[in-house]
Amino acid sequence: MGHGAAIHRPSGAQVLSMAAAPSVAVLIPCYNEALTIADVVTRFKAALPQASILVYDNNSTDATAAQARGAGASVFNETMQGKGNVVRRMFRDVEADFYILVDGDGTYDPGMAPAMLQLALAERIDLVNCVRASTAAGDQPEAYRRGHQFGNRLLTSMVTVIFGNRLTDMLSGYKLLSRRFVKSFPALSGGFDIETELSVHALELSLPIGHLTGDYKGRPEGSASKLNTYRDGLRILWLIVVLVKHERPLQLFGAMAFAMLAAALVLGTPVVTHYLATGLVPRLPTAVLATGLILMAALSSATGLILDTVTRGRREARMLAYLQYDFRDSGGA
Numbered sequence: 001m002g003h004g005a006a007i008h009r010p011s012g013a014q015v016l017s018m019a020a021a022p023s024v025a026v027l028i029p030c031y032n033e034a035l036t037i038a039d040v041v042t043r044f045k046a047a048l049p050q051a052s053i054l055v056y057d058n059n060s061t062d063a064t065a066a067q068a069r070g071a072g073a074s075v076f077n078e079t080m081q082g083k084g085n086v087v088r089r090m091f092r093d094v095e096a097d098f099y100i101l102v103d104g105d106g107t108y109d110p111g112m113a114p115a116m117l118q119l120a121l122a123e124r125i126d127l128v129n130c131v132r133a134s135t136a137a138g139d140q141p142e143a144y145r146r147g148h149q150f151g152n153r154l155l156t157s158m159v160t161v162i163f164g165n166r167l168t169d170m171l172s173g174y175k176l177l178s179r180r181f182v183k184s185f186p187a188l189s190g191g192f193d194i195e196t197e198l199s200v201h202a203l204e205l206s207l208p209i210g211h212l213t214g215d216y217k218g219r220p221e222g223s224a225s226k227l228n229t230y231r232d233g234l235r236i237l238w239l240i241v242v243l244v245k246h247e248r249p250l251q252l253f254g255a256m257a258f259a260m261l262a263a264a265l266v267l268g269t270p271v272v273t274h275y276l277a278t279g280l281v282p283r284l285p286t287a288v289l290a291t292g293l294i295l296m297a298a299l300s301s302a303t304g305l306i307l308d309t310v311t312r313g314r315r316e317a318r319m320l321a322y323l324q325y326d327f328r329d330s331g332g333a
Contacts, residue, residue, distance in 0.1 A: 024051040024117065025096035028073070028104045029086035034062040036106035041071035043110035044102075048117070054094060055104065056086045064104075084189035084197075091182050099182055103173040112214045116176040124327050125210040126181040127202045129167065130174035132216035151233045158240055159196065162248065163203040168211050170199045171236070181207060184322035193239040200243050205319055249311055253304030257297040264293035 026044050030037055041053050055068040055075045069075045078089045087101065098117060102108055108130065116128045156170040173195065181202070189197045202209055244252050268290030275281050 022097035030104040031058040033104040038067040038071040041073040047110045082190040084194035088187035099177045108174040126178040126207040128176040128210045131169040131213045180325040249307035250304040257300040260297040264290040
């Protein structure tokens, strides 16, 4: 070992120097955003002149595609309706070192993009999340409605309690992602719940996460949000339940087993006590129910153990896919 070659470890400044010219793709999923998309594209071209601006039109019935193309963006189509379907298509098609995912409604600040990229390079971060600044007391209180704020806090709190407290404003539509994040992300959601799936992916693989706070302004007059507070909120809530089943099966089925075992003890203890005292079983249906609950608890525990093993294998497969790429590996693209 004493005669081996010395290992050179680059300093932080050298790392930044090597990362001076990353390839960046700005990905903008759009559905009927003709009023705002040209301004969004123009502002991102000014903020990141070296970036590729790609707009994916999701069956718009207005002039979204023409406006985006006229502003200088590359425009593609995705016919499967839903933001999650568009994001999945973009992640499959596009090759870059870094991906900036942003909505085309003009509510986010393109001027933040260089700071997000700088943070990712300096700290080697795979997910930089833009935390929306509250405008409840500002000149545009409608920009981030109280109902949306409450729902976001509630859903974000649920995810952080279950999967880890390392994320703020989970439902923000403005994120910077590394190549290794994107290429290891399975992207199974079809709608607005894609942000939740992105967040859980980062938390489950313990990926480096960073946050920057940015302005969040209201839509211009005539532009309508595609987000339905209650319908999409329920979809996200259901996705969280599904993700708990997929990512935390031992805890989920273990909790169910504990509940059934507790119910069986409450129901069965008086029956067993009476039997030991008299040799009689006066409440046979209760005894049968308690026995059934104990059997179901055992079955639930076994199911949780089996699924936990499967989940571990899936998590390892995603981690291996993630580790195929260096932080700045462009895969020869």
